[in-house]
Amino acid sequence: MIRKLVLALAAGGIVFTASACNTVKGLGRDIESVGEAGDKAVHK
Numbered sequence: 001m002i003r004k005l006v007l008a009l010a011a012g013g014i015v016f017t018a019s020a021c022n023t024v025k026g027l028g029r030d031i032e033s034v035g036e037a038g039d040k041a042v043h044k
Contacts, residue, residue, distance in 0.1 A: 001042070008041035009034070 012034035 004041045005038060008038050012037045 016030050016034055
């Protein structure tokens with residue numbers, strides 16, 4: 001379970017850094033999507 005969480009966070013981090021956000025709104029959406037990916041990984 002911890003391994004899945006770490007992998008989800010790492011994948012989210014890669015996506016987060018790969019996508020360039022020009023606005024605070026875009027940054028908020030990116031952070032939210034990373035959090036949702038972590039939740040999905042934990043609950044599976």
